[in-house]
Amino acid sequence: MGNFSMESRAGEGPQAGGPEAARKGCVRPVGGSAYGSLDDAGNPFLGTIAVPTPALSSEAASRLEKWELQSVARFLLPGERIRGCCLHRIPGKETVDVYFSPSQNSAHYGNLITCASVWNCPVCSARISERRRELLARAVAAWEEQGGTVVLASYTFSHRRSDALSDTLPGFLAAQVWMTGHRPYKRVLEAFGIIGAIKALEVTWGIHNGWHPHAHVLLFLPLGVDVAALEAALYLVWSAAAKCCGLTMSREHGLKVQATYGQVAEYVAKWGHQPARRPWGTPDEMTKGHSKRAHRAELADSGYSPFDLLRWLIDTGESQPAGLFRQYAAAFKRRRQLTWSPGLAARLGVATEAEKSDEELADEIREESWVLAQIRFEGWRAVRLLNQRGQLLEVARSGDAAQLGVFLRRLVAELDERDRLQLERMAAARLARGWGVAEEASGA
Numbered sequence: 001m002g003n004f005s006m007e008s009r010a011g012e013g014p015q016a017g018g019p020e021a022a023r024k025g026c027v028r029p030v031g032g033s034a035y036g037s038l039d040d041a042g043n044p045f046l047g048t049i050a051v052p053t054p055a056l057s058s059e060a061a062s063r064l065e066k067w068e069l070q071s072v073a074r075f076l077l078p079g080e081r082i083r084g085c086c087l088h089r090i091p092g093k094e095t096v097d098v099y100f101s102p103s104q105n106s107a108h109y110g111n112l113i114t115c116a117s118v119w120n121c122p123v124c125s126a127r128i129s130e131r132r133r134e135l136l137a138r139a140v141a142a143w144e145e146q147g148g149t150v151v152l153a154s155y156t157f158s159h160r161r162s163d164a165l166s167d168t169l170p171g172f173l174a175a176q177v178w179m180t181g182h183r184p185y186k187r188v189l190e191a192f193g194i195i196g197a198i199k200a201l202e203v204t205w206g207i208h209n210g211w212h213p214h215a216h217v218l219l220f221l222p223l224g225v226d227v228a229a230l231e232a233a234l235y236l237v238w239s240a241a242a243k244c245c246g247l248t249m250s251r252e253h254g255l256k257v258q259a260t261y262g263q264v265a266e267y268v269a270k271w272g273h274q275p276a277r278r279p280w281g282t283p284d285e286m287t288k289g290h291s292k293r294a295h296r297a298e299l300a301d302s303g304y305s306p307f308d309l310l311r312w313l314i315d316t317g318e319s320q321p322a323g324l325f326r327q328y329a330a331a332f333k334r335r336r337q338l339t340w341s342p343g344l345a346a347r348l349g350v351a352t353e354a355e356k357s358d359e360e361l362a363d364e365i366r367e368e369s370w371v372l373a374q375i376r377f378e379g380w381r382a383v384r385l386l387n388q389r390g391q392l393l394e395v396a397r398s399g400d401a402a403q404l405g406v407f408l409r410r411l412v413a414e415l416d417e418r419d420r421l422q423l424e425r426m427a428a429a430r431l432a433r434g435w436g437v438a439e440e441a442s443g444a
């Protein structure tokens, strides 16, 4: 375990530039984006500091991107808990702890205040969603072991570009509650032997049709069910419920049931995962504009996820995605992301895990994890102000405390240099002002 009290560890360990990370490293600008440069406190970032990081795999780029997206979301939602997420220690804790999980080959922080928002925060969302995804996979496997199968029903309704999410989302959720609470739906469950369901709420935004709230529902049922008949029966009850709540739909788009093992397995495997984006600063920088345009065209068809809106904002600095993300955050505040039907989790042997709150999952430490390092105030200040929270975890994924120590000491030195330059600039400015006053006085 490394204890990064800078006083005691300064000058120890391998020299800067020694670790594999730095040898293979590329230089990544810190805090720079088209949206403007913000540090992790949401303040304008002064200058570009070159911090060596390992060559990035797409998975690593995706993990790092979460922190960049979080900085932008925090800036957009200054009144929400995301404002302080993963920046400050929990009161009473002396250090920020870095945990390493060998079985997962992952690293994460302990003793930090988190916002636990699956909707607003790309960092907390990834953490919570990963635990929930593991649970979904266990639930599906448990039911299949009992001889059953799972199908995926996707519910939506007709909407227009001008519809406000604050109007359509409550209507959609009310229709879902209306449907599941009434006898016709329960008769469908009984007729097809459905023992329970897990519902995931999602939303995308499209250029042509605006906000698109929808729900994906895993239905647990016996093998051999006539899927076409099930879809027809569910459509009848869903369209009736939607009509009661003032929504309309077409047979083509209102409900779709997917029943192949591959479709369900793929849905569970991808659930909660953000698609990886190409890393910044790679050698194909020249083609980035083109790939961004291609990505944007693809999104225009498939719809932007809320975190795609943040990517759009970072790429262009336009105001539209900022406004859309704020609308989304307001509409989804305090909504449940995943809902289990009563009794299902207990029947599948996962009741304790299914009952865990977002807050519990965001702060949960995996059992097999151990503390790789404890970072004191000075070290954490450097990590924060140089926007290196994600990069530090990438280094920690090696499980090598000495390598992490080198990385951390380099950050502290970088910040010292930045502070020194800033002080020099301030002193020079004071001196210049002083001379100006002296010249005016002598001129008078």
Ligand SMILES: [Zn+2]
Binding pocket: 082, 085, 086, 114, 115, 116, 117, 121, 122, 123, 124, 125
């Ligand atoms: Zn958070």
